[in-house]
Each structure stands twice: as structure tokens, then as C-alpha cells.
Amino acid sequence: MRVRSLRKSSRAGDAEGSSDRLSGPARLDRRTKRLCGRLEPVDIAVIDHVDLDRVAADSLVATGVKAVVNASKSISGRYPNLGPQVLVENGITLIDEVGEEIFDKVRDGKRISIEGDKVYLGEEVVAQGRRETADSVNADMDSAREGLSVQLEAFAANTMEYLKRERDLLLDGVGVPEVRTKFNGRHCLIVIRGYNYKEDIDVLRPYIREFKPVLIGVDGGADALLEAGYTPDMIVGDMDSVSDDALRCGAEVVVHAYADGRAPGMERTDKLGVSATPFPAAATSEDIAMLLADEKGSELIVAVGTHVTLVEFLDKGRGGMASTFLTRLRVGGKLVDAKGVSRLYRQNVSFSALLLLIVSALAAMATAVAISAVGRSFIDVLADWWDGLIFQIQRLF
Numbered sequence: 001m002r003v004r005s006l007r008k009s010s011r012a013g014d015a016e017g018s019s020d021r022l023s024g025p026a027r028l029d030r031r032t033k034r035l036c037g038r039l040e041p042v043d044i045a046v047i048d049h050v051d052l053d054r055v056a057a058d059s060l061v062a063t064g065v066k067a068v069v070n071a072s073k074s075i076s077g078r079y080p081n082l083g084p085q086v087l088v089e090n091g092i093t094l095i096d097e098v099g100e101e102i103f104d105k106v107r108d109g110k111r112i113s114i115e116g117d118k119v120y121l122g123e124e125v126v127a128q129g130r131r132e133t134a135d136s137v138n139a140d141m142d143s144a145r146e147g148l149s150v151q152l153e154a155f156a157a158n159t160m161e162y163l164k165r166e167r168d169l170l171l172d173g174v175g176v177p178e179v180r181t182k183f184n185g186r187h188c189l190i191v192i193r194g195y196n197y198k199e200d201i202d203v204l205r206p207y208i209r210e211f212k213p214v215l216i217g218v219d220g221g222a223d224a225l226l227e228a229g230y231t232p233d234m235i236v237g238d239m240d241s242v243s244d245d246a247l248r249c250g251a252e253v254v255v256h257a258y259a260d261g262r263a264p265g266m267e268r269t270d271k272l273g274v275s276a277t278p279f280p281a282a283a284t285s286e287d288i289a290m291l292l293a294d295e296k297g298s299e300l301i302v303a304v305g306t307h308v309t310l311v312e313f314l315d316k317g318r319g320g321m322a323s324t325f326l327t328r329l330r331v332g333g334k335l336v337d338a339k340g341v342s343r344l345y346r347q348n349v350s351f352s353a354l355l356l357l358i359v360s361a362l363a364a365m366a367t368a369v370a371i372s373a374v375g376r377s378f379i380d381v382l383a384d385w386w387d388g389l390i391f392q393i394q395r396l397f
Helices: 002-011 032-036 054-063 083-089 134-145 148-165 167-172 197-203 205-211 221-227 265-272 285-295 310-315 319-334 338-345 351-371 373-396
Strands: 021-028 044-047 067-070 093-096 111-115 118-121 124-128 187-192 214-218 234-237 252-257 276-280 300-304 335-337
Touching (some): 021 067, 187 197, 187 285, 197 300, 197 338, 252 265, 252 285, 300 319, 319 335
Parallel strands (some): 021 044
Antiparallel strands (some): 021 111
16 A cells, blocks of 8 residues: 555656646556556546446546546447446546547557547647537436337346356256355355445444354455455455455455356466366356355345446446346345345444433442442442541641
């Protein structure tokens, strides 16, 4: 953390700009999730993300960048994705649909400027797109809502296709690997670095302290647990967004593999010298974490940062989300969203109520002392001591 702070301080003067022109080092990556790991507040993020989803937008906001340049359409019109709205509401400049050529014209770390809807390298215009505003985003969202019916049909078709491929896993748990972590009869807390995960972990502290659930971090969710002061019992995912430190923390590692058995994440764990177990499945990483916990006998599964509403399902914008819907049917009544648990365990004791409790306890103790024989003797001894103290003080004067 100290090194990162020094880097921020040393580069704080790199970014200049006003309401008319904004400048800073360009950081480019076609994978938004990977790019967020190296962004600084002075940077301008250059991405290639069709239908920017809310999780990616939240990650960009968390880095503190002042501008995002997207080579693709942030809202294509297929469905009302939430990412652009998040960026605009947080005051981040969004230049949309500038074209893939920007990745050829601008090198990573090179200083660029934004003025209006144009991107400059020095004084040369290297890209031009559409500068998004709250009004333009709202208009695009309204148009996108008209395409929801088409997306629902595609979602239903993907769901049926997934059911055909993975029915043995969903119905009978065939393919779930053997693990050393003990789930039977215990609660399980699965953390995905998704919607409002920090707030949910914070309000779940009383629950974690009381029930001591099995802690599973899904990819970057393992880092979220470590940042909150907890050590994960297990890390599940394709290992593309979890840190080396998290992988070395001692947690059991389960690598999400493709249905055909290929597991690119195993290469990374092998290089780190971390033993890992592959889990081949067509589902998402958060889904296989839930399926594993359910199959191994977990009594209750609490999910942090997962997808709950239909809009959140569609917001991910990929066919794999069909597995999420079916996984929730498979897990059934065991699954509880963190927000529900946090409401049950939220502590709202006011200061006045706490003060009244303390005064009542002191009054009860004083009454008990006054009416008991031992208490009266103690009061007599205390009175004699006080009289002696006063007498000694009077003698001095």
C-alpha cells in the first residue's frame, strides 16, 4: 500500500485539465477488468467494451480516473446496461465509440488530451467519438429497453442449451471435485467483487463473527476478503483477477476449467507453486462456487456481490449467465443474498438507549449493594474511611 501511495504522489502532477480540456497518461487494455488493476487517478482509461456493465463501471469509478475512452459502443441497444450511467453520475468523462484504431495510434503511458468529443495526442486528433451526458445516456437506455424482449428470448434459449449440457452437474452433482475444505453442516459465505460488495461485507461482520462460515472468494473476491481482514478458506475462479498474494494466503484453490477440461488458470497456479484442483463446467465461476458448497453439504449459502435482479442478469451481457439462473434453482432455499442477512444483523443501538442501559445497570448494582448485609457492611466501612480522610485533612489546616 505504501508503494502505491508513493506512485500516486509522484504522478499527481501528470494530469492537467479544465472543464474544456482534460489531459493525462493513457492506459489501454481491451479487458476492462484487467486494466482496472493498474489505473491511477491521473490516468485516462482507454477500453474496448461493448455494453459496459455496472461491475466494470464500478471498478473504473473505484480507481478514481477522470475520463474513459471507449472504442466500442457503451450502450449498443441490445438491453439497458447500467455501466455508462454509473460513470456519468460519478462525474467521469465518457467518450464513446471512437473506433479500434486508437489502440494502434496511442501507446500505453503516452499523454493524451480530451477536448469536446475529440482525443488528442499532442496537437493531433487521433480519435473522435460521442461525449456522453446524462441526457444522452438516458435516451439510449430508453431505446435499449425496447430490445428487452429479444434479449429475454435469447436468455431463455441459452438457459435451455446450458441445461442440456450440464444436467448431470445440476441434478446429481456429477463432476464436482473432491476438496479438503469441510462444508458439511456449516454456513458458507461466497464473495464476488460485484455490486456493493464492500458495504455488504462490512455489515456482515457480526454474522461472520457468530457463525464462522466457510469463506469463499471468487477470483477478486479473495482480495476483497483479505482487504476486509479475513483469510479465505477457498478461492474459486479462472484466476484472471485474483492477486498473487491472495493465491499464496493458504486458501484451497479450485480453478474453473472449460467444459472440455482446459484450464488456463492452472498455468498461473503452477508458476506460483500453489496446488490447485480443476473444476470443469460451462457455468460461471460464482455458480460453480455455489454448486460446490451445496454439493458438499453446506447448510446455508450467503452470497455477496452476486446478481439478483433480471436487469443484473442481462447487464452481464453474456450467454453464460444462463447458468446463474439454473444454479439458483438448484441451490434453492439454501441461498440468501447478503443484503437480507445484513438487515437481520444490522446493529442500530442509539446512544440514548445505550446510556439508559448503563444507568439502569448501575442503579441495579447500587440497590443490590444497599439491601444486602454484605453491602451494608461495605458501606459502613467506606463511610468510616471517608470520615477518617476528612479528619486528616482538617488537621492539616
